[in-house]
Structures are given as structure tokens and as C-alpha cells.
Amino acid sequence: MKVLVNVGISANAISLLEESNFEVITTKVAQEQLENYINDEHINAILISNSTEITQELIDGCPSLNLIGCSGINLNNIDVQYAKDQGLHVINTPEAVANSIAELVFAHVLGMARNLHQSNREMPLEGDSNFKDLRKLYWGNELRGKTIGLIGMEQTAIATAKVALGMGMKVLMFDYEPKEISVEFEFFDGQTTNFSFNSVDINELLTESDFISVHVPNKETPILSTPQFEKMKDGVGIINCTYSGLIDEIALVTSIEKEKVRYAALDVFESEPNPEIQLLMNTSLSLSPNLGTATLETQDKIGIELATQLTALLS
Secondary structure (H helix, E strand, O other): EEEOOOOOOOOOHHHHHHHHEEOOOOOOHHHHHHHHHHHHHHEEEEEEOOOOOEEHHHHOOOOOOOOEEEOOOOOOOHHHHHHOOOOOOOOOHHHHHHHHHHHHHHHHHHHHHHHHHHHHHHHHHHHHHOOOHHHHHHOOOOOOOOOOOOOOOHHHHHHHHHHHHHHOOEEEEEEEOEEEEEEEOOOOOOOOOEEEEEEOOHHHHHOOOOOEEEEEOOOOOOEEEEHHHHHHOOOEEEEOOOOOOOOOOOHHHHHHOOOEEEEEEEEEOOOOOOOHHHHHHHEEEEOOOOOOOOOOHHHHHHHHHHHHHHHHHOO
16 A cells, blocks of 8 residues: 655654555655645555645545545644545544643743743843843743643643643643543653543633643634633633634733733644734734644654554554
8 A cells, every 4th residue: 555655754654654564655745736646646545744735625536545644633634524424544643742732832831931932032132231120020920839721631731731730730621521531640760640630610720720721622613712811810821832723812912901811822823824913023922833743752753653543544
């Protein structure tokens, strides 16, 4: 069987596929040429990133396809339900990216709590002339003892909970389907301890959390908008490093202007790859260009996870 790898994955992952007798093709194919290439080469499986779209039309036009694999957690670029209705497998890599996303969440949280996202802007401009006043301006807060609310209880939320626990924070978790999960916390010396989390009421999470991070798959409408912001603590911090569209960006900016939200971190955007200028220019926002899975370690894990799932499904 032929696998078109249209995304950068590690040599280890390619070797794993080849050892399972798959013919691996690593030619990078442009979107507009994809249908013809799949048909000309009789491709059975394709591995892609979020920049490649797999539409209903493409699925209909490529009868040889049996599997679509996408790196990361976001499947917005794939007509998933239609693909499954046609008997195709659709896979992604939530476990491979969980730690990377969790660490980025806390890169933003730590930066916001200590106002680094603002002082990093001002130091090059005024650090030599206004040092003492900047120091007074950017007093921050410690995270130990604060509460972080995680909306969603999947792999990225679990990984984020582990980091929060290590920081000495209280963790609240909510899921639209109430559940209980056990989280194993492993230390550097091999010791482990376990924490159990029950899904709390969403209103409890909104009113009790000092920071709120979103970790649920895309919804048709934002899960955080004006009614939710109004229930939150004054001075709350908001983080989205998972899926675009989960936060109403206009309502977020309005809540910042009203000082309901003190600061927010966005790694994904409604109008990505062209974020709205009012977001880019807002000094209360800590921003990054979709870096959730952008680590060397994650790319290797993504490839291995894709290859392992593909082999299990098609061998």
C-alpha cells in the first residue's frame, strides 16, 4: 500500500511505515495538484498538516484513499464526518502534542502573571530611560495557590493539569459529558502519584478560576463569550492554545477594556493566518503564531503516533 507523507515527520516514523511494508512517498504536493497526484499514484493513505484541506469533493474524487491522518489535534481542515461515512479512517495525534501544548499554555500563563508580555515590549523602548518606573508598573502575581479552570478533559487538558499541579495550583476541570478521570503524575526519579478529577459545573469553573484555558474540540459557536465573561472573577486570565473559534474575540477585547479580563493569551485565531489587527495591537494580549505543536520533540512523537495508528488500521 502507498502512503503519501505530505507533512514533515521524523525518519523514525518513515522507517516504522517501511518496516510494515508500506511504500512511503515523501513528495510534497500542492493543494491544487493533490487529487491528480493521489489518483495517478494510487495513494491509499495520506498524512497531512492543517495547511492541507481534505474536502468532500477531494474524497469523492480519490477512490483509492482509505485513510487520512493529520498531525496535531485540530481536524478543521478535513471533512471528517463525510470521510467516515465513506468508510475512510481519520486519525490525528492528541497524545503526541499534549505536553507541547501544555507547556505553551504555561509559557503564556507565567508570562502574563509576571507581565513579561508587556515588559518585553517596553524594555527595548524605555529600559534605558525609564527603568525604575517600568519596574513599578509591572508587578505581578505568583501562581502557587491560584486556581486554573480547564474546559475539556482530553489529553491536552490532562497534560496542562499536570503542569498546574507542579506549580502548586488548584485545578478545576469541566467537560460537556460529565466524567471522572485519573491523572498519573510521574516525577524525574520514577516515583508516581495519582490525582482524580470530576467534571465540575461550568458556572463553578467560571466563577472560581483565576485562569481559564480551553481544551475542547471546535464548536459551532464560541464557548466563551459575553455571558461567560460576565460570570468570571474580575482580573481573570484567559488562554487558548488549542482550537480557533472557541473564544469570541470581540467579546474578549471588550471584557479586557472593561477590566473584567486582565489579560489573555492566544495561540490560535478566528481569522488565522491573518489575525485581526485589534488583537495584534492590544498590549493586554500575549500572542504566538500557532506554536502549540512547534517543538522538535513533538514532531518526532507526531510521526510515530501517526505511523503506529496507520499500521494498526491498514496492515
